[in-house]
Amino acid sequence: MSPVTNLVGMTPAALEDLAVELGASRYRGRQIATWVYRKGVCDLEAMTDLPKEFRARLAEVAHLSLPAIERATPSQDGSRKLVLRLEDERRVSAVVMPDEGRVTLCVSTQVGCGYACAFCLTGTMGLDRNLTAAEIVGQVLAANALIGPGEERVTHIVFMGMGEPLANYAALADALRVLTDARLGLAYSPRRITVSTVGLVAGIDRLGRDGLRVNLAVSLHAATDEVRSRLMPVNRGWGLEALMAAVRRYPLAPRQRVFFEYVLLDGVNDSPDDARALARLLRGVRAKVNLIPFNDWPGAAFRRPPLPRILAFQGILLEAGVTTTVRWSKGEDIGAACGQLREPAVA
Numbered sequence: 001m002s003p004v005t006n007l008v009g010m011t012p013a014a015l016e017d018l019a020v021e022l023g024a025s026r027y028r029g030r031q032i033a034t035w036v037y038r039k040g041v042c043d044l045e046a047m048t049d050l051p052k053e054f055r056a057r058l059a060e061v062a063h064l065s066l067p068a069i070e071r072a073t074p075s076q077d078g079s080r081k082l083v084l085r086l087e088d089e090r091r092v093s094a095v096v097m098p099d100e101g102r103v104t105l106c107v108s109t110q111v112g113c114g115y116a117c118a119f120c121l122t123g124t125m126g127l128d129r130n131l132t133a134a135e136i137v138g139q140v141l142a143a144n145a146l147i148g149p150g151e152e153r154v155t156h157i158v159f160m161g162m163g164e165p166l167a168n169y170a171a172l173a174d175a176l177r178v179l180t181d182a183r184l185g186l187a188y189s190p191r192r193i194t195v196s197t198v199g200l201v202a203g204i205d206r207l208g209r210d211g212l213r214v215n216l217a218v219s220l221h222a223a224t225d226e227v228r229s230r231l232m233p234v235n236r237g238w239g240l241e242a243l244m245a246a247v248r249r250y251p252l253a254p255r256q257r258v259f260f261e262y263v264l265l266d267g268v269n270d271s272p273d274d275a276r277a278l279a280r281l282l283r284g285v286r287a288k289v290n291l292i293p294f295n296d297w298p299g300a301a302f303r304r305p306p307l308p309r310i311l312a313f314q315g316i317l318l319e320a321g322v323t324t325t326v327r328w329s330k331g332e333d334i335g336a337a338c339g340q341l342r343e344p345a346v347a
């Protein structure tokens with residue numbers, strides 16, 4: 001065991017194993033989980049019900065560390081963009097979005113992203129590295145610590161920040177186990193967690209097989225392979241047929257739906273024909289479509305469609321019986337909206 005092991009992000013079962021490795025009982029591992037995840041305490045010295053010798057032994061092999069909030073920029077719409085500094089000085093973003101009694105946190109899973117979607121600012125960075133489970137769970141703990149007493153804590157988590165969650169599967173799965181463990185973890189209902197993917201078929205299948213029961217969101221952005229491959233290079237490997245087959249295999253609870261994100265780009269994927277093709281593609285799928293009018297960023301090659309075109313697109317889907325909302329992204333004025341998250345990876 002290396003002294004750099006971060007106890008944050010370890011599943012309760014892994015903490016129990018660690019306690020045994022150090023010659024203590026599994027119960028000690030459960031105590032650590034309770035301190036970190038139930039009480040939000042990340043200081044070994046403060047874990048007063050652990051025997052002193054055990055704490056000293058633990059300190060030799062492990063530590064507790066959260067990403068540091070370097071900046072919290074408020075937006076006019078009430079959301080806050082957090083820039084978090086990691087232990088190696090790299091930076092990622094998370095966004096806190098309060099809305100009608102819920103507080104949604106958008107978290108990152110990688111520094112940068114290697115999928116190079118044509119409309120996405122984050123994609124222009126390329127992939128730097130995967131986040132660890134500690135850094136993923138740490139974003140939630142850090143955001144909750146930032147939210148003041150009397151304010152509502154994070155109620156919902158969306159994996160829609162920097163990076164492709166399913167390309168960092170092992171860390172994502174451990175983070176989800178910690179977030180959803182009702183007894184010793186952060187006790188979020190899986191139904192309040194959404195994992196968004198660019199469409200990695202093998203990852204979707206694995207998430208379904210592992211029984212993590214979270215909501216699945218697919219960044220679709222086009223209803224034909226021709227347009228999608230132009231916008232999203234990943235589609236050249238896994239086309240729409242394979243993607244939709246994986247979506248249909250994904251296990252859903254009664255009344256649970258798959259979310260489809262569709263960024264509307266003026267003159268590219270926003271025609272009535274595109275809307276009809278999308279309705280056909282989703283036939284028979286329990287789907288909810290989120291239309292995202294493009295958020296401009298400097299140097300972008302796309303524009304947001306005019307309002308009547310956006311509403312006409314939505315109208316066609318609604319008429320076809322597809323639940324569809326238009327998501328006017330939060331945090332646009334602070335560069336925190338979908339596809340706009342970019343921080344210098346290193347200071």
Ligand code: SF4
Nearest residue numbers: 113115116117120123
């Ligand atoms: S849209 Fe998502 S998958 Fe595509 S480049 Fe941006 S962060 Fe990566």
